[in-house]
């Protein structure tokens with residue numbers, strides 16, 4: 364009796380559980396398929412491939428990934444269509460890799476990206492157009508790229524939400540102040556540890572830094588620059604706008620052109636004035652001659 368009934372009950376049970384088991388297996392399989400080998404996928408939206416000795420971006424990353432952690436690897440470049448694929452990406456961590464350059468436009472399609480870490484790489488320049496109009500970007504980390512000496516003037520225009528910009532410990536000797544002026548939401552910028560040169564180009568940046576000290580995590584304290592004359596490094600906190608006063612005396616090409624042009628104008632005006640004066644004098648002389656003649660005629 365018992366022997367006959369048990370398999371029947373089991374069969375019924377299995378039949379009843381089938382859809383659940385199918386669902387469970389398919390999700391397990393899916394997750395297994397979607398998570399790249401040597402990466403962890405702690406939740407449906409996160410792929411963590413941090414510190415796995417990767418020499419390239421894994422190619423089986425799920426298309427709907429939102430958080431992608433690729434830090435502490437040896438990744439030398441990212442394909443230029445990388446972010447065209449991962450349109451849901453909000454958080455991208457590429458810290459401590461071997462990136463030496465970014466192809467223009469690589470990051471320009473990242474309309475949802477909020478956090479981007481490119482710190483501790485080997486970037487040498489950030490060309491204009493790199494970030495396009497990533498209007499969602501709030502935090503951008505570019506620090507610890509010791510060979511980074513060039514940041515294009517208009518590279519961050521369009522980053523209207525950017526609040527935090529890190530450019531510390533790079534190789535910057537100067538920075539066009541408009542790079543910072545054009546960021547409407549900026550409330551934190553890190554610039555310490557760069558080999559700044561306090562020449563006349565630096566004067567405008569110095570004024571901006573002085574007026575925006577609340578945006579610098581350590582104020583002017585942590586930032587110093589090299590004096591052009593004797594190569595001495597001085598903290599910015601020891602300088603004042605007066606330190607850059609000699610720069611006001613240095614004329615730019617535009618100033619020279621203005622001087623030359625106004626010189627020409629003055630000469631032309633002088634020539635015309637003397638011509639006018641000469642004509643007037645001549646005219647008066649003739650007039651007085653004629654009137655003298657008239658007088659003489661009258662006397663006769």
Ligand SMILES: *[C@@H]1O[C@H](CO)[C@@H](O)[C@H](O)[C@H]1NC(C)=O
Nearest residue numbers: 403405411412413414415432
């Ligand atoms: C990512 O994985 C590494 C180890 O592989 C771990 O140390 C780290 O905490 C993980 N990060 C997150 C945000 O889960």
Ligand SMILES: *[C@@H]1O[C@H](CO)[C@@H](O)[C@H](O)[C@H]1NC(C)=O
Nearest residue numbers: 414415416434435436459483
């Ligand atoms: C950078 O990544 C390498 C390789 O994973 C690791 O050995 C090193 O400690 C990391 N450096 C930093 C500063 O995290």
Ligand SMILES: *[C@@H]1O[C@H](CO)[C@@H](O)[C@H](O)[C@H]1NC(C)=O
Nearest residue numbers: 461462463484485486487510
């Ligand atoms: C970083 O870049 C410099 C100069 O471009 C180069 O000499 C160096 O080998 C690079 N280092 C790495 C780890 O790629």
